Structures are given as structure tokens and as C-alpha cells.
Amino acid sequence: MVVKEVVALLEEQIATIIRTRLLDPLEILFDDVGDLPSRVDAVAGQLAAAMRGDDDSAAVHAIARLVGALYPGDAPFDPPADWWRTPLGQVVARRMGHPAAQAVSYSVAGAMLGVTKQGVHDLVRRGKLERNSDGGGVTVASVRARLGA
Template sequence: MLADQIATVIRTRLLDPVEILFGDAGDLPARAEVLARQFAAAIEGDDERAAVHTLSRLIGALYPGDGPFDPPAGWWRTPLGRAVARRIGHPGARTVPYSVAGAMLGVTKQGVHDLVRRGKLIKSAEGGVTTDSVRMRLNS
């Protein structure tokens, strides 16, 4: 599933525009499929450093922008979003609003309030929760 999503995002965000501009992409789609499987293996593997490095490369290449990385709530429910949440937390923020924490955890905003109240998530001074506590919750 993760490899399929990575391959799809590479195709739609990188290869399709290249093909539109330059014509036939040649063997790039086949190479992208192989790379997607290698990326997924690194992300799901035991080497934390390799996983974080691979995810950072993918986010930088596939989701470029002038501002911080801020995906829509639904993205966190995708295989790539779940992998990012588990391995990195939120790459663009040290704290997130309750709604984003809920999306990352797959629970409601009220569920996040309950987790904070029970000491399962750490409330930040800004009013949200720390991404480290979200990541720790996902990995516990």
C-alpha cells in the first residue's frame, strides 16, 4: 500500500508534468515503480535514520512549496501520512492544533482533548499538542 501510494504521487506530481512538457517519459515510470518499492522498504524498515531520511527526501521532492509543509487532514490517513506521523511527527511543526493531532492519530478532536486530560498527550503552551507526544502515542 505504501509503495503504491508513493508510486502514484511520484507519477502524478513529477512524471505526468514532465511528460506534458517534454513528451514521452521513456523508462521513468518503470524506474519510479522500483524506487517507490525501495523507498517503502526503507520507511518500513528497522533503520530509523534511513526511514526519516527517505521520508524527508520524499516530502521535499513531492510536496515543494514556499511555506511550511501543511497537508490537509485527510492526508494523515494515507499510508504515507501515517508513516510520516509515526517516524517524524509533523515535519513542519513542533506543535499542532487538536484537529491536526486528531487527524494524525485517527481520532476526533474530542478524543485529543480526552488524551490530553488523561496525560497521554502533552499540551503545548500555544494551545495545541506537541508533535513529539503524538508520535510517541502512535509508536506506543
């Protein structure tokens, strides 16, 4: 896929999530959210640009802001495995790994890498991914290294 298409898909996903998780509930509560809907696309574009840009610190900061705003709560951020296959999941995997974990299950690692759970088993067996020292799953650092981060 061409980089412009990936960026456009990332922007679109961010804008959609902002609308559904933030603006829609606010509109239900307040009836009118002013000019916020018109600003969503610009904010999504800025966040996507930072996440895909050359500055690692800015990318991680943008990801942390977005994840913190969209997925608040006392529990750690733990998206389903298929989330990692989305444009946002892929950029998060490459730029910072899992925001709330040092190790992930084989199925999550597979989703992050775009391979099957069996593929992750094979990569661990061949020493291409590092098994978590606690015995369950693989390290996020090894997944990021495999992604070329």
C-alpha cells in the same frame, strides 16, 4: 491489516503520487520522459522499505527526500488532516511526526492518531498528550509517543 498489505498500500500511494505530481507534469512539458515511468514502482518500493525498515535515520531520510521532491515550495509542508490517515501519512507520523511543525492542531493530531478531535481533547485532559506551551494544539512529540514511536 497485515504488514504486507500495509507495505503494498504504502508503495502504491508513493508510486501514484510520484506519477501524478512529478511524471505527469514532465510528460506534459517534454512529451517523453524515457524510462522514468517504468522506474517508479522500483523507487516507490525502495522508499517504502526504507520508511518501514529498522533504521530510523534511513526512514527519516527517505521521508524527507520524498516530501521535499513532491511538495516543494517556500511554505512549510502542511498537508490536510485527512492526509495523515493515508499509509504515507501514518508512516510519516510514526517515524518523524510532522516534518515541519513542533505542534499540531487537535484535528491534525486526531488524524495522526486515528481518533476524533474530541478524542484528542480527552487525551490532553487525561495527560496522555502534551498541550503545546503556546496554548494552541498538542506537541508532535507527544503524538509520536502515543503512536508508540
